[in-house]
Amino acid sequence: MEIEIRAFVDSLDKIESNLRKLNAKFDSEEHIIDYYFCKKGFNSFDQVKMGKSGSYGLRIRKTDDKLELNCKVLEKHEDHNAFIEHEIIVSDFDKMKLILEKIGFKVFCVLDKKRKTYKIDDCSINLEDIKGFK
Numbered sequence: 001m002e003i004e005i006r007a008f009v010d011s012l013d014k015i016e017s018n019l020r021k022l023n024a025k026f027d028s029e030e031h032i033i034d035y036y037f038c039k040k041g042f043n044s045f046d047q048v049k050m051g052k053s054g055s056y057g058l059r060i061r062k063t064d065d066k067l068e069l070n071c072k073v074l075e076k077h078e079d080h081n082a083f084i085e086h087e088i089i090v091s092d093f094d095k096m097k098l099i100l101e102k103i104g105f106k107v108f109c110v111l112d113k114k115r116k117t118y119k120i121d122d123c124s125i126n127l128e129d130i131k132g133f134k
Contacts, residue, residue: 004083012127016116019125024118032115032128033062037100038108048108058105060096067093 009015037058038048049055057072069090072083090096097107112131117124 008133012116012129015127016118019118019120022120024120024125027117027119027124029114029116030064032111032113034111034113035060035062035097035107036109036111037105040101040104040106042108058100060090060093060100062093067091067096069096 036048037060042048053074053076055074059070061068061070067090068087070085070087072085075082075084114129116127118127119125
């Protein structure tokens with residue numbers, strides 16, 4: 001199980017400085033592009049949002065060195081901190097996108113981000129600079 005806590009911050013530099021003070025170790029940096037899919041008939045975030053137990057987020061993720069299909073399933077009603085995550089490596093973005101389109105999905109949004117990962121003990125802290133988010 002993956003537990004995520006998300007927050008918008010004013011300064012990633014300040015967060016990185018605080019992480020170093022806590023002896024967090026820099027682990028990696030990568031460029032990530034997430035293509036989120038929804039049912040073809042959906043046209044708003046209200047239709048796509050995950051709220052009910054069993055609702056899901058479906059995406060294709062491109063990174064510097066891999067391509068994967070990922071589905072996060074919400075476990076508890078309105079609890080966006082814990083998901084069951086399923087993923088598989090795929091070899092061809094265009095073919096995977098075509099398969100999803102043929103079974104009734106479309107690209108709903110694209111997130112382009114730079115991620116820096118720090119580690120403290122068994123925890124990973126991801127700092128993301130997402131294009132277009134301020």
